[in-house]
Amino acid sequence: MRHGRAKADYDAERFAEEVCDVVSRIPRGRVISYGTIARLLCAPGYARRVGGVLKSVPETAHLPCHRVVSAAGRLVPGWEAQRRLLETEGVPFLDNGCVDMRRAIWEEVR
DNA sequence: TTTATGACCTGAG
DNA sequence: ACTCAGGCCATAA
Numbered sequence: 001m002r003h004g005r006a007k008a009d010y011d012a013e014r015f016a017e018e019v020c021d022v023v024s025r026i027p028r029g030r031v032i033s034y035g036t037i038a039r040l041l042c043a044p045g046y047a048r049r050v051g052g053v054l055k056s057v058p059e060t061a062h063l064p065c066h067r068v069v070s071a072a073g074r075l076v077p078g079w080e081a082q083r084r085l086l087e088t089e090g091v092p093f094l095d096n097g098c099v100d101m102r103r104a105i106w107e108e109v110r
Numbered sequence: 111t112t113t114a115t116g117a118c119c120t121g122a123g
Numbered sequence: 124a125c126t127c128a129g130g131c132c133a134t135a136a
Contacts, residue, residue: 034118045131051117076117
């Protein structure tokens, strides 16, 4: 999904690989949003697709999917264990139950 | 082909 | 601070 790829060139398989690659590099204790991942892959507008990819990622992949949250810091609906996993890593939460994005967001380095 | 469906996002109110 | 509508886009039905 390198720079400015047109919709017609979209390749689900490749997109999924690139998403997983980014997720695998999220540091412990930090989080990133679906939309940010999409932008990192030069595919703005594909935030929903990022979620779709993660949904189908098998446990055996051992990816830190719990570190991906919405731009507002909301957790995955229905995934009860996510909060505990994040708290274990020291991810800060707000009173409203969302991740404190201002402190926990991961800005890709380099 | 058309409609419905999300692990989404942003701007308004 | 919180909800909502409108926009988003590949997939499944």
